[in-house]
């Protein structure tokens with residue numbers, strides 16, 4: 228399929244007076260992406276890069292990228308999880324290339340500088356002939372500011388980023404704890420990794436309105452959600468919490484144990500938390516799914532779907548979660564597989580002029596409403612307003 232990859236003009240992007248319109252150009256502008264890297268991804272925001280459950284043992288590590296910034300996430304000998312820039316302090320070479328694993332130290336292959344699990348430079352061949360100013364302790368791996376909430380590991384590169392708990396905000400705390408098993412003591416089950424041909428904002432602009440309309444699986448299973456609510460914050464987070472009603476079997480599945488809910492709290496059986504800018508944490512039935520997104524470019528978003536059990540789960544429950552995780556959600560999940568196709572079509576369609584329109588639940592006015600119903604599109608609008616202000620775009624007078 229031929230598709231353009233670059234937009235020619237960037238600023239001024241036209242944001243109309245209507246709060247419910249977003250200029251489509253924000254999804255396709257290459258130079259805007261560079262601005263977003265500076266302002267959002269390397270700026271004063273927190274970003275989810277891991278959960279401690281992915282790194283249970285001393286020496287466990289994971290690599291990740293924040294935009295283009297390579298990160299190395301390591302559990303040290305003191306059991307603390309630290310995040311470093313994955314770049315050798317000698318000439319800048321990427322130190323670790325594996326996506327995850329366990330090591331006792333990290334060796335840069337270029338001149339064999341060796342770093343400990345706490346990022347300390349422990350060896351550098353030929354140092355007797357280094358410059359007179361060379362002090363080993365000046366060359367530890369560069370550590371990044373980290374915040375941890377219920378095991379979720381956040382990083383920020385900004386200098387003025389507020390404390391993590393303030394940034395998450397009160398309305399989001401409770402649903403976050405529902406997803407994270409109450410206490411955040413999670414055990415990794417595995418990953419699915421996918422590259423979507425879409426801008427990170429369109430990936431994240433995923434409302435509850437679309438689910439029963441787009442996803443055939445919902446209809447085939449006759450999957451009716453129950454009562455729910457949507458919460459948003461001024462700083463761009465949003466979540467939907469909904470009841471799980473008993474499944475009304477349609478006969479489509481011979482073995483309905485796949486969609487059985489074994490959890491304790493059906494009132495909050497479905498919970499999707501979108502953390503600005505592009506992290507998503509989800510609990511649906513008994514699936515615990517953290518989505519670590521990497522904004523690779525203006526037209527590629529890579530998402531690592533990590534699935535978890537709770538550390539106190541029985542063997543039977545772990546097997547049940549594994550089965551649901553690998554069959555229901557994610558890029559090949561029975562009930563969400565259409566998302567990848569729709570993301571790509573949003574991206575292709577966004578090369579046309581004009582505005583993306585929000586309608587469901589929109590009541591007018593020039594401020595986003597925080598009083599929305601469970602599946603209103605308007606739940607996405609506070610995030611867009613936060614994005615617009617953060618990026619410094621004005622609305623038309």
Ligand code: FES
Nearest residue numbers: 315317318335338
């Ligand atoms: S660049 Fe890493 S040891 Fe030289």
Ligand SMILES: [Fe+2]
Nearest residue numbers: 437438563566
């Ligand atoms: Fe979807």
